[in-house]
């Protein structure tokens with residue numbers, strides 16, 4: 375492929391797969407599809423770094439870009455990690471191998487490839503991509519929040535086009551922000567517990583883990599004859615709730631109303647903290663059937679308490695191309711670094 379001059383690359387590292395992209399100096403992506411390969415993170419850092427190097431070589435080959443045209447690389451991984459890309463010393467779900475504890479992932483990839491590497495966690499990278507995709511050239515003057523409902527609740531906060539990372543890199547951990555439970559829970563419904571140790575934070579409700587540990591066990595006491603009461607493990611049953619919701623099942627809809635309210639309350643906190651221009655929602659729940667997605671988005675919007683002036687300008691959007699958003703956001707961060715020099 376022809377490009378005028380130089381490019382940057384984005385590498386998205388996940389629990390199972392890597393995905394790679396290339397972005398040219400004008401901000402055009404040269405890859406339109408997922409370019410996945412095994413991430414091999416369970417085998418430890420040395421193996422995983424080689425897997426990323428292969429993924430990088432593969433995307434260059436596919437786009438016909440020579441290595442000397444690449445000015446910088448963006449890397450994104452699941453957290454928790456510092457702003458500089460050092461994996462938490464306590465390890466994490468995705469980085470269980472002992473070699474990952476306190477590992478300087480960004481520095482190691484930079485040394486291996488001999489190119490400047492810019493780090494973001496995966497939620498922040500996806501948030502950066504959603505922001506740029508919506509605002510284009512106006513991105514540096516806009517703010518947004520992205521909430522991505524998956525196994526946990528991830529995402530990020532952008533202000534004036536920049537990811538808010540905080541002093542230690544833990545800003546934008548939206549899942550562990552406490553939200554008001556009054557009016558969200560049913561009378562007698564237990565306070566939902568999160569794996570982080572908190573009760574009543576956003577992730578304890580708005581995540582697959584929240585369905586499995588908190589919402590489904592409660593709602594099955596209200597619907598004891600529901601088919602999901604007889605479904606294998608709690609984890610399997612939790613994954614099936616969405617398909618029931620898409621079919622209009624009353625118990626599943628009750629669960630998703632609670633999730634939508636949780637996200638709306640989180641967005642209300644954002645409205646009072648950074649007052650963003652856009653509120654993005656991502657994850658399985660909005661990758662669902664269109665009618666269900668619209669229903670869910672409308673519930674989130676009506677649960678977000680905005681002042682009239684805010685409501686006049688606020689945009690509610692879906693995170694686009696969620697499967698590619700990490701690699702693309704990582705590449706955007708690399709491009710910004712090159713432009714800032």
Ligand SMILES: [Zn+2]
Nearest residue numbers: 550568570575
């Ligand atoms: Zn939490």
